[in-house]
Amino acid sequence: MTTQRALRAISIVCFALIFGGAATAQAADALPSWEDGKAKESIIAFVANVTQEGSSDFVPPNERIAVFDNDGTLWAERPMYFQVLFALDRVKALAPHHPEWEDKEPFASLLKGDVKGAMADGMKSVVEIIMATHAGMTTAEFETIVSDWIATAKHPTTKRPFTEMVYQPMLELLAYLRENGFKTFIVSGGGIEFMRPWSEKVYGVPPEQVIGSSIKVKFEMHGGKPVLVRLPELDFYDDKEGKPVAIHQQIGRRPIAAFGNSDGDLQMLQWTTAGQGPRFALYVHHTDGEREWAYDRNASMGRLDKGLEEAKAKDWTVVDMKQDWKVVYPSTTTSSTRAQDGFTKK
């Protein structure tokens, strides 16, 4: 081998090392938990299309913005939103400091284990519980509370940690998009500070790419040290029409791909697909009552009704969880009997 030939070999190998990753990621195996079928094909075709240099549909990496709903899209949302379960646990933990809650609704019912009774006033009850449990401390204190809870709490029926109630196929999809130059964002109706302490570790989505509902915070000096205090006042409700608004205010650029599971995500999918050039919209349809939960048009949480109609009319991708996903949840570190959990497809 001459030196010239060696240098040529070096260039080729370096090129392969540097750029080979993207090509490999485009192979079908980047989504091993997805069954072959229309949903998987539509994802791969879209990514191939926008990343093909020289093509008229090519989208430069800085414009490859993908937005994901969280509850019901990246992780489960049954028996109720996990953040509500967190809030109920917080009510129990805080009860000793609030003797007045014994006679005060919705806390009194909650502490007797009567969740349905506590929710008698609907949204008003939820807001009271959220404000009592999510405000009145510094942002650093709240981050610790969430981190401790997520590290220890278990799902009421599956007994899994909540961070293992995420959808394995969606984890693969997030990684696949990032390997292809996409910047992935979460745009959730859930609380922004409830997701940020663990979103990077679990989803690979850093705090600055998490958008959600928020309460107001106030800058104060405590003993010469600046803190941000969480106030019992809604700042922004990131659902329905709020999602495109939050995307505009926080990202400032229209996404080219959007992923959701409910009518609460519809405006986000509409806003995303109304842009110029190639666009992608996907609904996760909860069809698997055995491995997960089956619900759509008549659900009280995560209702998918109008969105399903619009998806059909506009030929958006609809994932049939039962048909399209080989597994639902990732294998656990605590359980070696994954196949027996009923989480893998028989």
Next chain:
Amino acid sequence: MTTQRALRAISIVCFALIFGGAATAQAADALPSWEDGKAKESIIAFVANVTQEGSSDFVPPNERIAVFDNDGTLWAERPMYFQVLFALDRVKALAPHHPEWEDKEPFASLLKGDVKGAMADGMKSVVEIIMATHAGMTTAEFETIVSDWIATAKHPTTKRPFTEMVYQPMLELLAYLRENGFKTFIVSGGGIEFMRPWSEKVYGVPPEQVIGSSIKVKFEMHGGKPVLVRLPELDFYDDKEGKPVAIHQQIGRRPIAAFGNSDGDLQMLQWTTAGQGPRFALYVHHTDGEREWAYDRNASMGRLDKGLEEAKAKDWTVVDMKQDWKVVYPSTTTSSTRAQDGFTKK
């Protein structure tokens, strides 16, 4: 050369190609427009410190968040904030559609060229002018208006395009930090949608890393197509105590480095430096009345008073523009007589 030796050579060259960039960037020449001195040294020492793997001060790349004020820190702010000049131009452009402005302040005075008279009511006048010129259209329409203006408007005294009134040493600093794994954000009192159309091209800061003041927007369907309409209502004022609040809500992680030029940036610098581990705070001090403008304690815009005291007390870096910067503005594409412009140091 044997094949084995060739492979070994390949590995070494690849390693150098992949990792060599960062090492080169750490050389002093990454900041060629900065005079050698305390300010430049403090920047380089901080970056070397947090990027030194194995050191107790090492900060992983995902936590290397740097925040920059815009007006007076990344570009000039005289004779008044450039966004105000934009608003005044918009009043003139819109006047034919608003015959009522002839008798209505602050517009009547403005249209007669009496800026001082127009500002007689202070903040109230400014808000009226901003709302009349920044609201009432879709977000896409406003983006076009800003893009057109920034491409054509000239600074009243230097006659330069406003995008050439940015500070060359700060452009180098932004690039130097990014080459060392930092994520750079703008956190400005200025309007977020006034900066986003050009921040990526001029500063290398993409829209999703721009934070600023904002007005409310509303999701609407216009003829079956979703749009966001800009409303004449303040959403968030990103100044003073607002800056740490916005950093928390939009980044969700405390920066490790903060750069400002006025008392309006003080809380951002306090919040940044109050975190654990190595932190960096820098004030740009406007000391150069010849090449730029000299002002600090008694300025009506960009006042630096309390901040200067705190910087001294806490040993923050203070850039003396006259001493520390070899050049102020980048060389222009339109002018080949840069040295004669008075922008380079004699």
